[in-house]
Amino acid sequence: MAYSKKMLVMATIFAVSVILMGLSHADVTVCPDGCSYRSIQAAFDAAKPGDSVTVHGPAYRGNLVVNKSLTVHGLISNGRRPVLEADNGSVAILSADGISLFGFSFVNSQTQANAVDGAKDCSILVVDSEDNSIYLNDFADSSGICSNGPSFWNSSQGINYQYNSKIFSGRMGNYWGDYAGTDKDGNGIGDQPKVIDANNVDYYPLMEPSESYVIKGEKLEAENVIQAKLNKPFNISFDSNPTTGYIWTVDFDSRFLNKTKEGYISSQPQLIGSGGQQFFTFTPIHVGKTTVSAVYKRPWENIAADESAFDIIISE
Incomplete structure (x- = not known):
């Protein structure tokens, strides 16, 4: 009986491995x-x-x-x-x-x-x-x-x-x-x-x-390359100052990434008008290569103050 259970567990592990390989x-x-x-x-x-x-x-x-x-x-x-x-x-x-x-x-x-x-x-x-x-x-x-x-x-x-x-x-x-x-x-x-x-x-x-x-900053080669792991969250952050009205917005492929969080951390909370870091947290959901592009602008304006792009290489 113990042998049969062991074989059943091994067969189950093999089947799950095959399924996971098929999902990558x-x-x-x-x-x-x-x-x-x-x-x-x-x-x-x-x-x-x-x-x-x-x-x-x-x-x-x-x-x-x-x-x-x-x-x-x-x-x-x-x-x-x-x-x-x-x-x-x-x-x-x-x-x-x-x-x-x-x-x-x-x-x-x-x-x-x-x-x-x-x-x-x-x-x-x-x-x-x-x-x-x-x-x-x-x-x-x-x-x-x-x-x-x-x-x-x-x-x-x-x-x-x-x-x-x-x-x-x-x-x-x-x-x-x-x-x-x-x-x-x-x-x-x-x-x-x-x-x-x-x-x-x-x-x-x-x-x-x-x-x-094409936005000027979105080049053929991204400015940064991030090596990410499947299902392991990572952050992308940008210098930002929301008191000026400018915020970062990001584009990404939802087939590869989930955006799980975004926020802002002030570098000097005690000083009004000080800058800080705006961050985005992504979780990779598929193996492969994708791009995250970002634009820094005021929501009511159509002129970008800055642009950026990241190549995300996702592995298991």
Whole structure:
């Protein structure tokens, strides 16, 4: 009986270990030199569902197939998004649910129509796939979108961004070269939705190419790198003085981090108007690489006094 119980415990531990291994997510990088892969498709093939694939510019030519749930992120280099260019046919084929695709410029798809039956030469071809998030990309027009299912064409959360030297926060969609809507409030987001087809609408279309919205301080390489452990809280703090009206606000990916606390500690509590440290506590919830960006501004103004960014590398 004791032997049977011991074997049962060992089997349970093994099963839990397998489950935990399946829950961990990795970040796969692509760039011309020095990254995990030089080919985007090779990175897709090697990645597991739930992984992130981060692509560093400048341009990649080929036909890409994403057949698993991945987060695919293009990083700006020298002020430009990575360019995805097709070799005859569609630039990207999405054939899995829950894909996130953001940060790319699509060119040379030479699309003829946006009907999926027999479709080819599309910027993005969505086949038997739903609930994908596609935002902060640049498209020549919407005719290159071929889809037989609904996707989300804007971010699920608000993002800090800069437009015409002012700082805003809100949901962001994609740039469409044929969008003819207005922007009466001057926030860089079109007042009218961009209708792609009956099942797909970009409710927050960009008035200019997406790289125009990047806050100056959010560079390709973050100013700081933090090595974090799964489920182990860590702090990020900034010099601050709330008596001036300025406060720090942060953007982060809730798939990797939970913000569990924020506050302010004065350096000299006995002195009115003295500065101190504003802090944010995060708890990592997935293995991988993500970014926390921050803006220091007055809530009633659209001008940032300072910006900062942190690369968070999360391991078990």
